[in-house]
Amino acid sequence: MSLISDNLQVVRAQLTACAHNSGRNPANICLLAVSKTFGADAVVEAASHGQSCFGENYLQEAIDKIAEVQRLAPELTLDWHFIGPIQSNKTRQIAEHFSWVHSVDREKIASRLSEQRPAELAPLNICLQVNISGEASKSGVMPEQLFALAKAVVALPHLRLRGLMAVPEASDDVARQRQAFSQLRQLKESLSGQGIELDTLSMGMSGDMNSAIAEGSTMLRIGSAIFGKRTYAE
Numbered sequence: 001m002s003l004i005s006d007n008l009q010v011v012r013a014q015l016t017a018c019a020h021n022s023g024r025n026p027a028n029i030c031l032l033a034v035s036k037t038f039g040a041d042a043v044v045e046a047a048s049h050g051q052s053c054f055g056e057n058y059l060q061e062a063i064d065k066i067a068e069v070q071r072l073a074p075e076l077t078l079d080w081h082f083i084g085p086i087q088s089n090k091t092r093q094i095a096e097h098f099s100w101v102h103s104v105d106r107e108k109i110a111s112r113l114s115e116q117r118p119a120e121l122a123p124l125n126i127c128l129q130v131n132i133s134g135e136a137s138k139s140g141v142m143p144e145q146l147f148a149l150a151k152a153v154v155a156l157p158h159l160r161l162r163g164l165m166a167v168p169e170a171s172d173d174v175a176r177q178r179q180a181f182s183q184l185r186q187l188k189e190s191l192s193g194q195g196i197e198l199d200t201l202s203m204g205m206s207g208d209m210n211s212a213i214a215e216g217s218t219m220l221r222i223g224s225a226i227f228g229k230r231t232y233a234e
């Protein structure tokens with residue numbers, strides 16, 4: 001057994017146990033393996049143990065890796081999710097190579113992604129990154145601007161608005177973790193009250209996945225718990 005397959009088993013068991021503790025169906029929680037800084041071989045290894053969704057933060061690294069995985073294992077069909085900061089001059093490659101983008105936080109980026117999404121591909125699945133209080137990264141739309149952005153994205157033809165994403169400040173305090181995730185869940189409920197129904201809450205990383213599941217996460221973004229410690233900083 002490889003380390004990655006051991007880790008995947010542990011993470012899946014934790015996901016299942018935690019879902020049950022929260023009265024949730026584990027089948028409604030997708031595990032996204034965040035492979036940033038790890039090579040194509042690690043992705044192929046995880047895929048050989050049933051993992052099919054992968055998240056990447058750095059565009060050039062991701063494009064190279066996607067091509068390399070394709071070369072190593074052409075039989076694999078994987079779902080690639082872009083979860084990192086987006087520069088507006090990089091939207092075309094994102095629109096061409098990914099099936100999801102979790103880090104949309106302004107209308108300009110959204111409209112470029114829609115324009116540049118190749119017509120032969122399905123609409124690009126979008127999560128809006130929200131800057132909930134204490135968000136670790138500086139990115140994310142402010143909650144007060146979320147409804148306007150969501151309305152604009154819904155109107156774009158080659159995008160499909162799926163949900164909300166957040167990266168709360170890392171904390172060992174479960175109450176603080178849950179408070180941040182609860183805010184994101186409430187924002188999703190408030191959009192629903194305004195006629196925008198979303199099916200995805202992209203929240204929870206290696207250090208806070210239990211809290212995220214308890215607060216309704218439908219997509220965990222797990223890196224180090226699957227692939228090990230990263231050797232260069234994010």
Ligand SMILES: *Cc1c(COP(=O)(O)O)cnc(C)c1O
Nearest residue numbers: 034083205206207221222223224
């Ligand atoms: C790196 C990263 C993750 C994964 O973090 P881990 O703590 O390694 O699980 C999840 N989401 C985003 C946006 C990231 O940048």
